[in-house]
Amino acid sequence: MTGFLPREALRVCLVANSRFPIGEPFTGGLESMTWHLARELVRRGHDVAVFAGAGSDPALGATQLGVDVLPDPLRDDLGRHDVDAAPHVQVAEHHAYLSLMLELGGQDGERYDVLHNNSLHYLPVAMARSLPMPVLTTLHTPPQWWLESAVRLDRGAGSFAAVSRHTAAAWSAITPSACVPNGVDVDRWPVGPGGATAVWSGRVVPEKAPHDAVLAARRAGIPIVLAGPVLDLAYFREAVAPLLGSEATYAGHLDQSDLAALVGGSAVAVVTPAWDEPYGLVAAEALSCGTPVAAYARGGLPEVLTSATGRLATGGDVDMLASAIGDAMTLDRGQCRAHAEAALSLERMVDRYEDLYRQLLRRRVAA
Template sequence: MRICLVASSRFPISEPFAGGLEAMTHGLAAELVRRGHEVTLFAAPGSDPALPVSHLAPAAFSVSDLAMTDVNAPSATWLAEHHAYLDLMLRLSRGGAAEFDVVHNNSLHHLPVAMASSLGVPVVTTLHTPPLPFVESAIHLGPGAGASSFVAVSDFTSRSWAHVVGSEVIHNGVDLDRWRFGHGGGPAVWSGRLVPEKAPHEAMDACRLAGVPLVLVGPVHDRDYYRTEVEPRLGRGIEYRGHLDHRELARLLRTASVAVITPAWDEPYGLVASEAMASGTPVAGYARGALPEVVGPDGGVLVTPGDVEALAAAVRTARRLDRAACRRHAELTCSIERMVDDYERCYRAVVDGPVAA
């Protein structure tokens, strides 16, 4: 099939990934190419050149100083993102979409949804987050009958969007050949964006209570939060190793005794849990968002969100779980092959249309 993948314009689809959305998009694109599909990935500059990337980088444009005096003027970042997606969607609506059989929107922007009916080819949008106001508005006004289909990355996320639109559930997946089984025995690991909504400081407190050393890895997206909540807690068995690529992170997870996951928001999926379980590393975390359906009883121990003492106990318990059973759970539920099988089936359904009874 000829597939147009629309990705993030804010972060490149390359390692080390900014987050799970970028990692999932990279894995999807690479596996579709491996299966022989003709893929074009519209993504931010700096994306992996090994992928068939077309950059989301329109001709330079800057809003006039006079326009920016408007008291409601948005930020420069918002304008750049808007301009990138407007340029892409106008190009597709003016005939560019005819090069494709299906457009798969993996962005968080409203324009690919709002303008879907102008393309003349089916559009599949994956819902990667809890509801967003601009996207809700675009769904309400934009797609038109049959123009868009929606996929959610978990049952939890599908239910959270149900008041706006129905969606098929296709769980995210990871490359099980990359995230290989390991025998553990090392420190606990926390991986992800170091931001308040991921609450790594609570993982630090829990591991200190449990008497288990902890390694933090990931990008610092909120410097103030890092300085006030993370940095003062470092030392005495807790270290920050920076933003690792997948090869380095996979090596670390294979040796970890437990992966600690501490969302302070409703996690839409939780790709870090899949990466850990594929490595044989059980999860100790908060039962929030989609994590209960992703982790399951074989993948780890989940407790009440925000209860650091309960999390400390979960860290101690999860370290004793059967690592082979954890890996088997990942093989059954978290493989990229299963994810792409499901997306291929979704693409065929929207391209072929409903089957006559």
């Protein structure tokens, strides 16, 4: 590493989530962030290797994490009699990351200057000190016990970034982290004309609470369109589907361009986390389209918005959210776009990660 120059191209190993593909249509913000980061790093001239789940965008040239191994029906049935047997998916995921870490701990790891971990798995964190390159892990969630224990196990070998000041503060008792807000590609989320409906986008799961968005829009007197992957079918059937009708429709899991057109053609974006949202990428995407936001003030979401670009309501207060929807619809769409370009862009995010990569390398050289 002694020949490292501060501004030269880097060899970056990106480790992604193994459960969901890194490609469109994105399952969530983590997958979107990793895909955009990889593409932008390549555009800037870096050599990027991506390790990701099956079905990831072929243009990334990603190496699949693990091998799809179906359990033997007989052995699997016999194993069910052991109540302590680990679920097949968890074992497969563990082995996928273990195999990768063992490979990178040998000569394969010498090919990279830095490893950037964007998975939610504990092994890339716990095994950071066994690797020849510095490891940066982005914290995409509030503290989870399996990651907390991994952080303690790595004995300070790894470094961390958090997607918001809120998330960094939540992790502060466990590990320090740099704040690197997720960025949105403003070219792929162009300004739209607005419209007469509200929009909600994201994973259709209880912690995102789209049913609250429907109820609030109904009380605000505006139709709403929901879009996103249904990852909890029971929740969708029990809490969301009964609310659908002429004034609340489900558009499905849209690809990025269709989703951008929907968001840009809406009067207001509604964001309804029932948990402390680590960041709130859907809000940043809406602002890039010029669409103001009405949201629950949970987690990192208040960091995404300003008084000129959105209105906040107390988490779970549907009446207050309905009022916020009405107020947000009056905000200037040009100011929403300007805020996204100045403070929430992909370029700003990748600039910060490049700086962190080089800081880690300089620290390694000096050690």
